[in-house]
Amino acid sequence: MQQRSPTGGGGLQSPRSPSSQPPFLSVSVTDPAKMGNGVQAYISYKVITKTNFPDYQGPEKIVIRRYTDFVWLRDCLFKKYKGIFIPPLPEKSTVEKFRFSAEFIEMRRQALDSFVNRIALHHELQHSEDLRTFLQADEQTMERARSQDTGIFKKKPSDFMQIFWDVQSKVSDVVLGKEKPVEETNPEYEKLKRYIFELEDHLAEAQKHAYRLVKRHRELGQSLGDFGKAIKLLGACEGDALGTAFSELGAKSEMLSVKLQREAHHLLMNFEEPLKDYVRAVQSIKGTIGERANAFRQQCELAETIKLKEIDLNKLRLTRSERMLDAEHEYEELKADGEEASRRFETIVRLMNEEIVRFQDQKTQDMGLAFHEFAKGQARLANGIADAWRSLIPKLDALSSS
Amino acid sequence: MNGSENQQDRIYSSKEESEEEILFHLDDSSLTSKSFSNYKSVMTTLSDDSHHPLATPADTDPLLSPPAPAPTPPPPPPPQNPNSNNDSQNDPLTYADVNFMHPNTDGEEVRYAENPRDSSERLAPLSTPAPLPYLKITVSNPQKEMESSNSIVPGGNTYVTYLITTKTNMAEFGGPQFTVRRRFKDVVTLSDRLMEGYRGFFIPPRPDKSVVESQVMQKHEFVEQRRNALEKYLQKLAEHPVIRQSDELRVFLQVQGKLPLLPTAPVTSRMLDGATKLSKQLLGDNSGGGSVRIQPQDVVQPAKSRWDFLRIVKEMNQSVSNDWGGSKPPVNEDDSEFLQNKERLLNLEKQLNSTSKQAESFVKAQQDMAETMGDFGLSFIKLTKYENQQAVLESQRKRAADMKNLATSAIKASRLWRELNSQTVKHLDTVHDHMGLILGVHTAFSDRANALLTVQTLTTELDSLYSQAEKLETSSKTFGSDRSKTLKLGEIREVIRVTEDAKSCASREYERIKENNKTEIERLDRERKVDFKKMLKGFVLNQVAYSEKVGKEWAKVAEESSGYAKHGG
Numbered sequence: 001m002q003q004r005s006p007t008g009g010g011g012l013q014s015p016r017s018p019s020s021q022p023p024f025l026s027v028s029v030t031d032p033a034k035m036g037n038g039v040q041a042y043i044s045y046k047v048i049t050k051t052n053f054p055d056y057q058g059p060e061k062i063v064i065r066r067y068t069d070f071v072w073l074r075d076c077l078f079k080k081y082k083g084i085f086i087p088p089l090p091e092k093s094t095v096e097k098f099r100f101s102a103e104f105i106e107m108r109r110q111a112l113d114s115f116v117n118r119i120a121l122h123h124e125l126q127h128s129e130d131l132r133t134f135l136q137a138d139e140q141t142m143e144r145a146r147s148q149d150t151g152i153f154k155k156k157p158s159d160f161m162q163i164f165w166d167v168q169s170k171v172s173d174v175v176l177g178k179e180k181p182v183e184e185t186n187p188e189y190e191k192l193k194r195y196i197f198e199l200e201d202h203l204a205e206a207q208k209h210a211y212r213l214v215k216r217h218r219e220l221g222q223s224l225g226d227f228g229k230a231i232k233l234l235g236a237c238e239g240d241a242l243g244t245a246f247s248e249l250g251a252k253s254e255m256l257s258v259k260l261q262r263e264a265h266h267l268l269m270n271f272e273e274p275l276k277d278y279v280r281a282v283q284s285i286k287g288t289i290g291e292r293a294n295a296f297r298q299q300c301e302l303a304e305t306i307k308l309k310e311i312d313l314n315k316l317r318l319t320r321s322e323r324m325l326d327a328e329h330e331y332e333e334l335k336a337d338g339e340e341a342s343r344r345f346e347t348i349v350r351l352m353n354e355e356i357v358r359f360q361d362q363k364t365q366d367m368g369l370a371f372h373e374f375a376k377g378q379a380r381l382a383n384g385i386a387d388a389w390r391s392l393i394p395k396l397d398a399l400s401s402s
Numbered sequence: 403m404n405g406s407e408n409q410q411d412r413i414y415s416s417k418e419e420s421e422e423e424i425l426f427h428l429d430d431s432s433l434t435s436k437s438f439s440n441y442k443s444v445m446t447t448l449s450d451d452s453h454h455p456l457a458t459p460a461d462t463d464p465l466l467s468p469p470a471p472a473p474t475p476p477p478p479p480p481p482q483n484p485n486s487n488n489d490s491q492n493d494p495l496t497y498a499d500v501n502f503m504h505p506n507t508d509g510e511e512v513r514y515a516e517n518p519r520d521s522s523e524r525l526a527p528l529s530t531p532a533p534l535p536y537l538k539i540t541v542s543n544p545q546k547e548m549e550s551s552n553s554i555v556p557g558g559n560t561y562v563t564y565l566i567t568t569k570t571n572m573a574e575f576g577g578p579q580f581t582v583r584r585r586f587k588d589v590v591t592l593s594d595r596l597m598e599g600y601r602g603f604f605i606p607p608r609p610d611k612s613v614v615e616s617q618v619m620q621k622h623e624f625v626e627q628r629r630n631a632l633e634k635y636l637q638k639l640a641e642h643p644v645i646r647q648s649d650e651l652r653v654f655l656q657v658q659g660k661l662p663l664l665p666t667a668p669v670t671s672r673m674l675d676g677a678t679k680l681s682k683q684l685l686g687d688n689s690g691g692g693s694v695r696i697q698p699q700d701v702v703q704p705a706k707s708r709w710d711f712l713r714i715v716k717e718m719n720q721s722v723s724n725d726w727g728g729s730k731p732p733v734n735e736d737d738s739e740f741l742q743n744k745e746r747l748l749n750l751e752k753q754l755n756s757t758s759k760q761a762e763s764f765v766k767a768q769q770d771m772a773e774t775m776g777d778f779g780l781s782f783i784k785l786t787k788y789e790n791q792q793a794v795l796e797s798q799r800k801r802a803a804d805m806k807n808l809a810t811s812a813i814k815a816s817r818l819w820r821e822l823n824s825q826t827v828k829h830l831d832t833v834h835d836h837m838g839l840i841l842g843v844h845t846a847f848s849d850r851a852n853a854l855l856t857v858q859t860l861t862t863e864l865d866s867l868y869s870q871a872e873k874l875e876t877s878s879k880t881f882g883s884d885r886s887k888t889l890k891l892g893e894i895r896e897v898i899r900v901t902e903d904a905k906s907c908a909s910r911e912y913e914r915i916k917e918n919n920k921t922e923i924e925r926l927d928r929e930r931k932v933d934f935k936k937m938l939k940g941f942v943l944n945q946v947a948y949s950e951k952v953g954k955e956w957a958k959v960a961e962e963s964s965g966y967a968k969h970g971g
Binding site: 191202203205209216223224231246356360369378382386389396 | 964
């Protein structure tokens, strides 16, 4: 499996590449800008595409997109690429939207950038027409596509989430054995399903603690800063060498307070967010599991229907009914549908098997990097604290002997 | 210097005294010995009613040896051998000696036990190494007791007594360890007597009286809170270099049975008593059959605590004319110094308060960080275990291993932060302690203001009396006979004499209190500076040591995971 970084582009082998240069598709989501006022306010992003793909307007194209455009893309891919783990999107926020803090905007931008890049780097998804529309179409076309009647997806994104969750609950019902009718009896797959569901719980808890840890850094920074201020004022009372020592201690405290805030931010962006992304990815897989269950059920239902039709047909053959021809027609159609359903199901199974390997690799990389950043940040913080305090020691030594 | 060489090792110890500080104590002790010996003479003779204490200057008091030889080094080693003191057998410890034995190491059993090497190390340059004086008081074992009923109400009142245990090596206590049972009322008595007897000193405030129902009084939580507060209070008294030597404290800690200190009389009865007495005195009425003369030294006590209504009124009038609030005293050389000090100390109190608050929230935040880091680590341990259990692919196992590294380091870091914090708490406690000590400043300063008020009141009285006398003398009009005029003049002159006596007592008292204030301010400042220097150093060294350890831990993990690092651009 090739090394992938979430933000950069890389060389990829594509069977449809006509040019001499290896084909590449590199995307970035930048420059968030607040648009509109009050309840209607939203954030728009610049999406920059650099590519030598034949169907694309190259070498560079810039479009403006908003969150709902990303949702549209995700929905299209979900519908058309069943079996593939579609990269996750950051949650639609109903509350934070009104606050739009700089931090929130940055976290969202990072997540959206990840999203598009993962699609662009996926060997199948990168060829999606919908992706091309997303990356290239002008704003009007995009808006039309977004509001187009696309079957179940004519509903608003919030409704889609409801459907998504319905699927999920159906899947849970199946996993928990609430619904009996059509279930794969593949033990490996059972294990995988259980793994995904339990993993989500473990990850969610870890992410909760990670977020709390970020908050603790902030709180410690705040209180250390306040402490430094108070110590400085106390030093002013004491005067002379002791007073100076106090005031320097206070200054160091304030400096460390800033370091702590910075580290909190670093922790948030480089560890907590990737961890949250991991949770979302697992939730997305649950959607795929739901699709597989649907496909399997369809296959089974059709198989059932075909059997019944066959029995019917034989009956009609025996009685040499004039409905026999029609029945045979229907039977043939049904058989074709059945084969189609089987094919779809098998595709999903095959894709999922590939995807799970890819996913685990990806996550080991992503998490490995996140752990590295975590450790680096903590080491940097601890060493910064040690250095700051250490610099006071000579002065304090001089103080004792005065 | 010897003192600092071991700093590296003892990152956990917060208070160390270097030799320099001992010598520093010795230097200024000579300034204070005289005032203390004056005070001591007043104390010993005031309790003895046959004396007229302030009539004889302290210098000639037979109980005291002249203060000059006492404070010069090499110091006398009084506590080592209870039976062999230096020159004069009855010589009470002077302030000099008290100062020499560093107040902060007394009464703290743990440090004393931990650093026996230090005490001998510190005394090395001096000729005779002596153990530092040590007085530790603990309060325990609350018990319900019944008041012996001599009232009509059957059953009587119940109250709680506490077991007061004292451990000491000070000679005057006559033993290393002893116990006594006291109730809260006894503590109030002790506190009142100390307030009266040690005016001008920074005496720690006693725990509050609580006016609650007797039901609540007996509840376990309330009793426990009170026990804790009593212990803290008594220990603070034990740490005060002058008060720990006091008879009142000794009597409180040692004498079995009923506390032999007179409680302060209820104000009302004394007020009536004194009101009649003084009015007779000052209005020149000597008839009231065997009139009990108020001793001039009674003027020394502040009016509101003890006696006369009239005096209270007079002093209130005086204070109004004094522009109360600032209470502009008569011009003295060290006046502005005192005012500056007062302002400084009040400001200091404010800053100590605020620092104490911030220190508490800082320590809490450090604790929270440690705990959350621990929880974080544990949640990743769980994840690791899970991935390992369920692993189908190699990538999963690798991830589980990476995660385990992170988690174990997080748990280690959590432990280190926790340890750091418990040390930080000990260091920053210095701020809380000094905040408590500085509260004693208020009573000391109001003692001074009251004494000054008394002096000024008497001065005004005298002025008016003198002008009365003068008027009488120079009046040519004869109302009645010459004889009655002479009689009247005689009476006035008598009153003047008494008032002059009272004024000179009051002045002496005022001077004494001023001196005590000065000594205490210097002591407070000195001790605070020493303690704060130690606190800063201890705090900083701790932070450095632990942060270095934490940093190393994470650097290891970062190194091991460096393969994942983003490649440039």
